[in-house]
Amino acid sequence: MTANNEADAAEMTVDREVVVSRMISAPRELVFEAFTQVRHLSRWWGPDGFSSTTRSFEFRSGGIWDFVMHGPDGTDYQEWITWQEIIPSERIELLHGAFRDDPDAFTSVLTFEPIGDQTRIVMRTVFPTRELRDEAVQRYHAIEGGEQTLGNLASYVDELVQDGAAPNAATGRE
Template structure:
């Protein structure tokens, strides 16, 4: 009989990256910026990158297929498949390259927490398939890239508030 204590532990924290940001905007607006096709296409890419959508279907089971273009013109095909959408508090999707069998795709869980001062805390968790993949993604600059993407969201929300 196998004892559970003999199993090698797999900690999700070893496979996870977490970003969190406070936005000076109501939760409903921040959630809409993430889930409305007209909004997300305007800000979802790192600083200096542009985004071109092929298809976008923002519903559970739907998909967003898009390319990100780096400042040097390098094209990065992307695909998000939406798994959970609970307005205005939760969004869960798989994110990877634009193939059906991407072994490096990762699960993203975004939570939207309203604060008593009208601001919203967004917490984004990326769960990678392995610790090695997470480490490679961090080494590539995923945290910095994620923060510049959040900067673009912040600018987008500020423009909407004017």
């Protein structure tokens, strides 16, 4: 896609998207690992007060994460993510809905940018319609929830760094 086509595509989705970002004081490989391994996701995923239970998880292009988010008020939210594209340590594209083939599912693209010894994570979510985006923002507090989720990721990664669990830079393994 040329730069002009990319700009045109971005302009066409601006009224349907939510963008949140966060600087995390850790290497990109560790931030990516915390986002892509179920043993980590279950410790931080979701807005403040939420927890999750994974039913199945396969992190690969075309793979599925089937899980339930448990709200602080006791409400359970069925969730379904299909990993669409994965560029290790750099980019993840996913389709997120309440169930497989959900017509209201939205696409999120996450980028992991190294900046010195930190990582900027940007989550750009595009909804199928402006109305679905507005509902997500107004009814489900998507912006605050996204910011809290990335904040929870940052706190969790900070714990990993403090505990010395950062991956070995040479091997990428703990």
